[in-house]
Amino acid sequence: MIFPTLLALHSLVRWLVLISLIFILFTSIFGLSSKQPFTQKHNWLRMIAVSIAHLQLILGIWLYSISPLIQYFWQNFGEAVHERFPRFFGMEHSLVMTIAVVLITIGSAKAKRKTTDLEKHKTLLIWMGIALFLILTSIPWSFSPLTSRPLFRSF
Numbered sequence: 012m013i014f015p016t017l018l019a020l021h022s023l024v025r026w027l028v029l030i031s032l033i034f035i036l037f038t039s040i041f042g043l044s045s046k047q048p049f050t051q052k053h054n055w056l057r058m059i060a061v062s063i064a065h066l067q068l069i070l071g072i073w074l075y076s077i078s079p080l081i082q083y084f085w086q087n088f089g090e091a092v093h094e095r096f097p098r099f100f101g102m103e104h105s106l107v108m109t110i111a112v113v114l115i116t117i118g119s120a121k122a123k124r125k126t127t128d129l130e131k132h133k134t135l136l137i138w139m140g141i142a143l144f145l146i147l148t149s150i151p152w153s154f155s156p157l158t159s160r161p162l163f164r165s166f
């Protein structure tokens with residue numbers, strides 16, 4: 012019972028991760044181009060994006076520890092490492108997404124410590140931009156012929 016619920020939650024939180032990062036990119040680009048101050052709103056957005064990313068990381072690690080697919084992957088590593096689907100979730104997805112969350116965390120901490128508003132916008136733009144790119148390439152999109160999963164999974 013817990014596995015399908017976690018999987019549906021992990022699938023849903025993916026959209027929150029994407030929306031929060033896209034919002035940050037837009038506000039930093041706008042902030043940089045029109046030399047806007049880094050306001051309390053920008054700061055809130057930064058903290059919300061990091062919290063959502065950490066929530067997704069926790070859900071992902073939890074899923075990883077109970078998923079039958081991951082159990083199959085590690086119990087049959089020799090053959091499973093050559094199978095697209097188990098290898099994607101057992102290694103590629105989990106590793107790249109963990110790196111992306113680390114980048115979000117570092118970028119957020121660096122932006123917080125910068126002294127000028129423009130530097131804050133620029134730091135967020137670079138770190139969150141790279142993280143978003145990694146996340147977009149590692150989501151099992153429904154249109155992917157290799158690792159297709161639904162865009163919305165019901166609870």
Ligand code: HEM
Nearest residue numbers: 022025067068071072074075078080100105108109160164
């Ligand atoms: C920003 C971070 C992440 C995003 C956007 C994301 C997104 C997704 C999506 C969309 C799915 C498919 C869900 C479905 O089948 O409906 C999925 C599956 C999965 N994710 Fe993530 N994920 C992230 C991070 C992680 C991390 C850090 C881990 C592990 C350390 C992880 C482990 C898994 C596992 C094990 C599955 C599949 C489980 C199974 O089908 O047996 N994810 N993820």
